[in-house]
Amino acid sequence: MTSGAVEAARTILTSLHEVMASRSNAQAKLNTVVEVIGESLDSEVCSIYLLREGMLELFATRGLAQEAVHVTRMAVGEGLVGTIADQTGTLNLAEAAAHPDFSYRPETGEDKFHSFAGVPIVRRERAVGVLCVQHVEPRRYEEVEIEALQTVAMVLSELIHNADLIDEENAGALGSAQIGPEQLRGLTLVKGLASGAAVYHQPRVTIEHVVAEDTEAERQRVILAFERMREQIDRMANQAEFGVGGEHEEVLETYRMFAYDEGWTRRINEAIDSGLTAEAAIERVQQRTRMRMRQIDDPLLADRMHDLEDLANRLLRIVSGQIGTAASMGLRNDAILIARNLGPAELLEYDKRRLKGVILEEGSLTSHVVIVARAMGIPVLGRVRGLRGVVREGDPLLLDADQGTALVRPSPGVVEAFDTRFARNRERQAVYAGLRDVHPTTRDGTRIKVMINAGLRDDVANLNLTGADGIGLFRTEFQFLVSATLPQREKQTRLYRDVMDAAGDRPVVFRTVDIGGDKTLPYLRHDDGEGEENPAMGWRALRVALERDALLKVQARALLEAAAGRPLNVMFPMVAEPWEFDAAKAVFEGQLAWLRGQKKVLPDAIRYGVMLEVPALAEQLDLLAPKISFLSIGTNDLTQFLFAADRSNPKLAERYDWLSPAILRFLRRVVRMLDGTGVDISVCGEMGGRRLEALALLGLGIRRMSITPAAIGPIKELVGKVDLAEITTAMEGWLASPPLDLRAEMSAWAAQRDIHVD
Known part of the structure; x- marks a missing residue:
């Protein structure tokens, strides 16, 4: 983040802090927000779209026709706004109409505006809305302006959540509709069938407070968190937790490289300077990393970016004090555990009555956790790359380790067919149980x-x-x-x-x-x-x-x-x-x-x-x-x-x-x-x-x-x-x-x- 971006974001956040603290209703706050952003960025149009009942609805605007508010709606994936929400990405266009996904909405009066830039408003890794700006003059927005918009979008996420403008349960469903069913393939490590909700072994931290009260205090929290994280990485390397030689050592060296990377720490500190809390600053930099990951075709570089994502999650847990695994919090329902890798002792911490299956980004047939999982009768699918980009916490999963596949957010018909297979298996098991004394x-x-x-x-x-x-x-x-x-x-x-x-x-x-x-x-x-x-x-x-x-x-x-x-x-x-x-x-x-x-x-x-x-x-x-x-x-x-x-x-x-x-x-x-x-x-x-x-x-x-x-x-x-x-x-x-x-x-x-x- 450049010094200009820091200053622009700080100016906007200072004003937004006052807006959020006011006693106005949510609609009035959003109306004020678009004015503040528009004036600060000298943008003729600033609009906020929110995801409601599966559609992106224009909730507030400066510059477009006010009659279009709560009238203009588009599906996820439709138009420029829908594309941003669908891909959880950023658009920066000098000529909006030239983009293949452009969708003209005459009721907004946007005919005269040529340039367009938009960023997603993200809540728990799901796009719950879009913040965008437009200008008459055809031009690409400066990087400083895009970064300021991305920072402001984080604050809007908190405001929207606190105002109950989106239903959290509905947000989950909307996220599912956004992506739809998807099949993952991997290596069968332990055979079996299982169904349950996705639970991350290292759960993501939900950030509740975005705007900092004391910037220096937030900076000290990050410094201490970095020190603790680096100690953990060094200790892992010294104790050879991941085994000896080969790719495990490369993983640790990559972790070390990122843990001591000055550029990463600088970007987080700059985000704090703009007015974000320590947690929000880490997440802000992480969101930028995710957007870069989607643009990387080189699998080796993509893997390295996944390593940084994993390390950022570790830093976020440390700074927030939420260090425990999902096992320490207990499983409430039938669960499919998601992890990069697991140790046998970590697997044994889980409630066997609730834990139905495991999906690993890594893992091998001879790994310790597989030996224990086989003994516990828990199916395991390994070597499934990029899980975090596809599976969200709570997503329904059908694990078919017999075939080496997992279905994410399956359709009702697929669930019914899977249940039929399950029932046949149970019938067979009942027959076999009858042979106990034979x-x-x-x-x-x-x-x-x-x-x-x-x-x-x-x-x-x-x-x-x-x-x-x-x-x-x-x-x-x-x-x-x-x-x-x-x-x-x-x-x-x-x-x-x-x-x-x-x-x-x-x-x-x-x-x-x-x-x-x-x-x-x-x-x-x-x-x-x-x-x-x-x-x-x-x-x-x-x-x-x-x-x-x-x-x-x-x-x-x-x-x-x-x-x-x-x-x-x-x-x-x-x-x-x-x-x-x-x-x-x-x-x-x-x-x-x-x-x-x-x-x-x-x-x-x-x-x-x-x-x-x-x-x-x-x-x-x-x-x-x-x-x-x-x-x-x-x-x-x-x-x-x-x-x-x-x-x-x-x-x-x-x-x-x-x-x-x-x-x-x-x-x-x-x-x-x-x-x-x-x-x-x-x-x-x-x-x-x-x-x-x-x-x-x-x-x-x-x-x-x-x-x-x-x-x-x-x-x-x-x-x-x-x-x-x-x-x-x-x-x-x-x-x-x-x-x-x-x-x-x-x-x-x-x-x-x-x-x-x-």
Whole structure:
């Protein structure tokens, strides 16, 4: 903002402050406002249009025919005024009639006026009106005049709100009509359907006071807010909250650049000089940024502008004292949470009864929050860019994470169709719930063990809800991911004991902590793995635990103490060679010997097992089998390693197919190698929770599966329809001579036998 703009805005705001404080009615105030602005800018016409009942209505004017007031109305998107409201943008024209959206209104008497400039009057990111000026002489208005108009429009927004000239609820509806339904596309992170109102994790601050009483006091508030914000950004960088290396560091560097940008701070201070409060000044500069964003075609520059928008929101929250997230304020209705990104601890703060889904601007398949959301049964859509430009707080949303889409402000017909899908899903769930007490048994009488995956204390309740045979995988790392510091042994012991108490007689398989690589912890730094190019195959899981053996010793002691007087099942992840299993088991045996020496109560029995995720281990199963009691095939990592296809890369999604003959032949070989050894074999991962894939696993000889709780009912229902001898014979034929499309072939085979595999 130039010094001229500051002076012009200050002159107008000083006069407007007196107008707003007067006891005149709202119409009289607006009549005075257009006179003040017109005189200050030496403009022959100044008009105010307000959005009423879906139409922009001329509410006050200086220079146009007074008979047109409350008579001239136009739709959003119609004419120059409607275009400004529709795009929430600015127009500055030397010849108004030359613009393609120009709409002539004879009752206003505007024939002689050539130049035109207009700015939106914005309330909660919605255009609720338009302020415009006109002049006989064809000329473009100076930048100083446009900036003064934009500042004045902020003050008008407050006046209009306080005078109840627009209904706040109606404003929301008008905003919806303004933009209409819109579809967003993204990457499916957690499947599922959800509907609810949009709630921002970091809610926007509603600015109630625009005109400053004490300019210097407002300046000091901004200075202190900047200091605090910069401290936050520096602390985030130092604590590596966003992980190590790659684009996260670039994000932080961009944040730092904007946080210390002198131009940004100068523009905010100039807005304060013009007479705005600290909040209004930040919002004033932010509005200008948004208008620039709409004109940027370069996606990289647009991303940087989004970063500035995000940082401005942070500054606005600090200066207003409204720092809490939506979780701290509580969810009132069914909600779809909107965020740039989320941490697992932040997600757990929300009321699970109200939180129906999550949409992220960023996010990846392996991010911490996705792991927790999957455990909570909350659908998540990620990598949806530019959310703030499309979704407003409170907008109705339909989230279809199955298809990777979200519908914003859907039409009634779409809502009805979505509700029908929801109802069908509920009917299916009711059928599956009726199978809770049914033991899954094939048509030819073979009992199949179906267990759940878990990672949170609350997950154990799903045992009773689903009638599962136990917990085939308890991910102990969740406790580490949601904690700010390394969990103490006592806390670990308490969690493991609570889980076993709740499970009762049903078995629980505890996987030792799988951290490192993509699951970085701020309090667990390392040197060798710093900035790994491929963290999924790097310093993680058992590799971390064996190098940081104190971590594994603490966990071993906690598990052994928690299992006192009952059996303990321990599984080691990411084992590539038998010696790694030997080393991990030795840690447990060492802790067991210490507890025995202390006369502590020991577990009744300890069963050790491994996860088969690294293909190399399959070549040494004959050496490992005599040492283990069970083996669980982790299909998620195993598949990406076999295909050399990163499962978080959407371009490789089609190559990440569990029904590939290569995967199925590999699994069949593992089953055959362990046949007769006494080692229990199971599949642990998403593959076992999909009906068609589960059918294939049964045909390969798999008799135990550990899957997400939501899949227990569908898999139980599937098992009851399968003849093992028949599917085994069919699978042998398919793998001996694979068809071009095995998935289609299997689907047709299942359909002929009335086995639904969708």
